[in-house]
Amino acid sequence: MIVHPDEDSLVGSVAARFITKLVDLLAENDEAHVVLTGGGMGGQTQRAIRDSSARDTVDWTRVHFWWGDERFLPAGDPERNDVQAREALLDALPTPAANVHPFPASDEIEDLDEAAAAYADQLLLAAPEGRKYPRFDITFLGVGPDGHIASLFPDRDGYRNADKTVVAVREAPKPPPNRLSLTLPAINSSDRIWMVLSGSDKAPALGLALAGASANEVPVAGVQGRKRTVFFVDKKAAADVPESLIASSY
Template structure:
């Protein structure tokens, strides 16, 4: 299930389109807009394009922001997703009443995962599985998303909402991550990938063998939408139908 694939000439066009997409999802939310964020290149992209777009949101719902995975490092560490968003994006959002679910990276991995799962349960008291309005995900060259890596036992987790990882193949080794049940409970999931280095794995994910799917290909919202935002370099090997957006 590829979902809807949108291709933009470059990050300069993709970023504003993604910001508008986030704003539309926020406008459609009733009472509260729950947003899950991933790190990597998404941080800079959203920091550049989302704040000016958020200014134009009409009667915004209260925002609940969480992090789809986190490296267990101090907030000031360059690998901290929460720290990066806290420095670059969140203070610039012109929104009142925004609530941020902060991880506790000082805890041991299992305790940090349990702590974050408890925050989710309290934030989504009416959901059997926490169902975000929108999750923004990235994808690695190996097909991982969040901190769900190919062949890792956490891919089989069906009960826990947040899992601890102590052996990440990509340092730092200690992390916490949303599990597939949470990713697949979202109302909308949007993957963002840029650069020619992502082209081979995107072809595998979007056009590959379904018998042994890569982690990103296992994200299949049960009743929600799946969207892909790619630049031309990342999409260059795809043969499936895509929606191409020309330069403005």
């Protein structure tokens, strides 16, 4: 876990690390696959990437963008994560439209289960042979005060189902009630998972996750990237974390 003194330094540092890592990944691979998140910190981080003086060191034409979850709303609705990400970052990049993979909108596919299946098909089409999803290089996640990640909320069944990559979420405890989300196995298939969170309201969930709480009760506790899992946080969010768990550097 990396702790920063405030939100501005937090998002600036994450943006810089992200750009540097993408340059390295694209030096080694033909393309990179990134999973974006919504929420306040997701948007702030995306704007920091957009505004970075190093932004154009990345060959964005070789980057694919996916989402960890989405609110099941009509296309163009300002509450959708993909709409927010386009405004914050994607519209400023030369990434081809074919490399941007939003979840289906409610006015494109009316049935929630069919929409989940359609996104699973998108993942499969981009996957290497024998896999269900692309090789995700970096997955960004936010963390709710209740410990939820993507749209995987506490005390819900089915999100760890290894047979599915995408699930339909109904009666979510925060609006809107209908959502689409990657499952925990799909999230954990990512090489690197970066969780960016700030504020004292996140401290209890973060403390519980690092103390080994049940993933059913605190979903963020079940997150584990294949190569690296990092919490990037500010001092307020780290209030309940023992000093021994705080790293001095990445």
